[in-house]
Amino acid sequence: MFDYATLEALAAVIDTGSFDAAAARLGVTPPAISQRIKALEERMGAVLVIRAQPCRATEDGARLITHQREVALLEAQLAPADMPPVLRIAVSADSLATWVLPALSALDGVLFDLVIDDQDHAHHWLARGEVVGAITADPGPVMGCDTVALGRMRYIATASPAFIARHFANGVNCAALQAAPALQFNAKDRLQEDWAAMICGRPVSLRAHRIGSSEGFVDAALHGLGWGMNPEPLVRAHLASGALVALGPAPLDVPLHWQSLRRLKTPLGPLSAAVRKAAKAVLL
Amino acid sequence: MFDYATLEALAAVIDTGSFDAAAARLGVTPPAISQRIKALEERMGAVLVIRAQPCRATEDGARLITHQREVALLEAQLAPADMPPVLRIAVSADSLATWVLPALSALDGVLFDLVIDDQDHAHHWLARGEVVGAITADPGPVMGCDTVALGRMRYIATASPAFIARHFANGVNCAALQAAPALQFNAKDRLQEDWAAMICGRPVSLRAHRIGSSEGFVDAALHGLGWGMNPEPLVRAHLASGALVALGPAPLDVPLHWQSLRRLKTPLGPLSAAVRKAAKAVLL
Known part of the structure; x- marks a missing residue:
């Protein structure tokens, strides 16, 4: 299995944008971060981080971070986490501007990373495995996802x-x-x-x-x-x-739908319920 | 010199996202668009359009479109155009939300294509030659640009x-x-x-x-x-x-600046004046 401290280092580098800031966040030295990333890149046989200002994830790197976040989310069901799990979801700009934030504020103990895209394209993020859920005009379902109609x-x-x-x-x-x-x-x-x-x-x-x-x-x-x-x-x-x-x-x-990963159905349950409830108050 | 009808076809494909829609816009047949793009790609020795849904410009393609827009802008000074020139400018999201739109609405006969980015990074778009002006925290000046302080x-x-x-x-x-x-x-x-x-x-x-x-x-x-x-x-x-x-x-x-291409100083003059005026009303 993966060494998850290594995956956490990768997520921290991409999240903070630099090796130094990732080191500060995890309370280790920058060379320790550098070593972990290098070890992970050797194991995967692929570059995971584009060393730039700020650091960015390669496609392989992004896939590993998505996996780390999923595992963190599942772990949070078993034991309290020192770092709240991050839920990356795709939302349409118009939904964000009208009804999504009340739904998100109903949840506690998680951090949201919102990917804002056109409602006709939000589901592509889900299909690419880059988000755990999407508010989208596409009824889908994307493979491996559950879909719920939210209204128009x-x-x-x-x-x-x-x-x-x-x-x-x-x-x-x-x-x-x-x-x-x-x-x-x-x-x-x-x-x-x-x-x-x-x-x-x-x-x-x-x-x-x-x-x-x-x-x-x-x-x-x-x-x-x-x-x-x-x-x-x-x-x-x-x-x-x-x-x-x-x-x-x-x-x-435009009919909107909530699509979310079936394998995360339990940890995503409260979010799915909050999204449905907030949509009902505003959509037709 | 370039055949500018060809460059217009390229811009229309990227703008509308497809060869069919570009043909409709320019009042020609889709095969005519296809031929023009192919001829241009042969002349440049490079792929200019990524054929996808929607079509996207390669880096080489984007450079040509920027050039075409600059020429259209300069041309509009000499003779009325059938298609209004497009001004692509980079604005920070917070500026857009607070004071930029009144400035833009003071202008007539142009279309704006707003690239929204963080105020600390808007000037990179200018440095890469992808926009004709930028509202940015960077005092610059970017090479070939004039810079004006707008306030904080x-x-x-x-x-x-x-x-x-x-x-x-x-x-x-x-x-x-x-x-x-x-x-x-x-x-x-x-x-x-x-x-x-x-x-x-x-x-x-x-x-x-x-x-x-x-x-x-x-x-x-x-x-x-x-x-x-x-x-x-x-x-x-x-x-x-x-x-x-x-x-x-x-x-x-955060001090903000307006940076714009010096070689387009005259056609950009009214926009630069409107930006300065609108900023003055809101910034410190």
């Missing part, structure tokens, strides 16, 4: 009144949609083009500002930079006050 | 009253800081450890939740997940209402 997140096409007066004076039609600047979360975000295609009845290519922040998206709409599909819970107050206006009657609903 | 962003160590009652009942001392869960933006974020080191008078290793969102950071503090260094403009109202409490009298001030 409603997206509303929104813009500021000044933006609408300028770009949609003749209504929200196809020509206007192609000319007006849109917002896009990142290269993978297709929500705006999906909605525009629904309005036009054919695929549409938009020109868009790219802003990878849920709140930044709403702020950009408020400041008149562009129109975008915003999660209803994030714009409810702005729609009520008139600071933002819905571009059309048709919302887009 | 004030960070305050904050937590919820319930969190303080539980973890800092005997005051904010070194032992309590090492035991209480902290928040960390990402592996590169050292603000919490810098502040803790200031309190303890020696380097401190913290255990932290990792949450890469400025607003998520504030929300996590409000929900009692951990304590963290939050930008003063984002927590001012919470400190006034008592929903969050400052952990100690000592804030941390």
Whole structure:
């Protein structure tokens, strides 16, 4: 079996970013950390740490850290740990901005490492074995995972009144949609083009500002930079006050799911329950 | 010289993520896009596009796109463009959450592509030639760039009253800081450890939740997940209402700078002026 002190040293180097900081965290000398990493790399026959500022894990290194975290999580069921176990989970930015944190704060004695990605891609992190659970639009299930439907997140096409007066004076039609600047979360975000295609009845290519922040998206709409599909819970107050206006009657609903590793079902139980409960309060 | 229609095809493939969508955007057939990319790859003697879902640029491809965008920006000074030029700039998440968007909304006829990174690392994007400007803690200047001081962003160590009652009942001392869960933006974020080191008078290793969102950071503090260094403009109202409490009298001030490519000084002039003005309204 592995020497888990060695795996802990590896996790500490990646977590803190340097051999010195890892040594300080574990209360040993930097040469001791260096030796452990070297021994582990020799045993695995692979480089595990990219020595840079900060240190990063290679793919092999990341796999070992994931394994160490899983074992720590299982161990925490048996005996109190001196270091709380780390739960790495993938969440969509819009879920984080609207309902995930209350769920996480219901748990105690664990640390969360949130990987923030587009809801259409969060499950890839799970498939690659880099997280123990994911909030994702993909119903899956990813192999070895359980999946639970959480409800639908409603997206509303929104813009500021000044933006609408300028770009949609003749209504929200196809020509206007192609000319007006849109917002896009990142290269993978297709929500705006999906909605525009629904309005036009054919695929549409938009020109868009790219802003990878849920709140930044709403702020950009408020400041008149562009129109975008915003999660209803994030714009409810702005729609009520008139600071933002819905571009059309048709919302887009995205069903969300909680997928988590079946082999960690017991230790992940409280988290799964908290996620379901918090989602129920906000999603449709 | 380059055939710029070819470079435009490359930019469209990366921007839209697929050959089909790029063809739709440029009003040509997918085989025409495919041919242009192939011709460009043959001329450069390098793969420029990683054919995946979505398509991604190789390093060589990204360099060409940056060049194409620069030329488009310079061209826009001479004649109206059918496609607005794209300004790719690196911003720190905390700046985006507090003062950057009003600056961007003051400009017209350009699209922004925001690269969001830690303020201590935003300038690396500039040094690698991937952005035309960066809001960064690094005074630089990066080679070939002009730098302007924008003012200081004030960070305050904050937590919820319930969190303080539980973890800092005997005051904010070194032992309590090492035991209480902290928040960390990402592996590169050292603000919490810098502040803790200031309190303890020696380097401190913290255990932290990792949450890469400025607003998520504030929300996590409000929900009692951990304590963290939050930008003063984002927590001012919470400190006034008592929903969050400052952990100690000592804030941390981070001076911010605007660095931008000197060779694009003229076309970037209006953006540089807007950034300076918006920063002045919020930073110290």
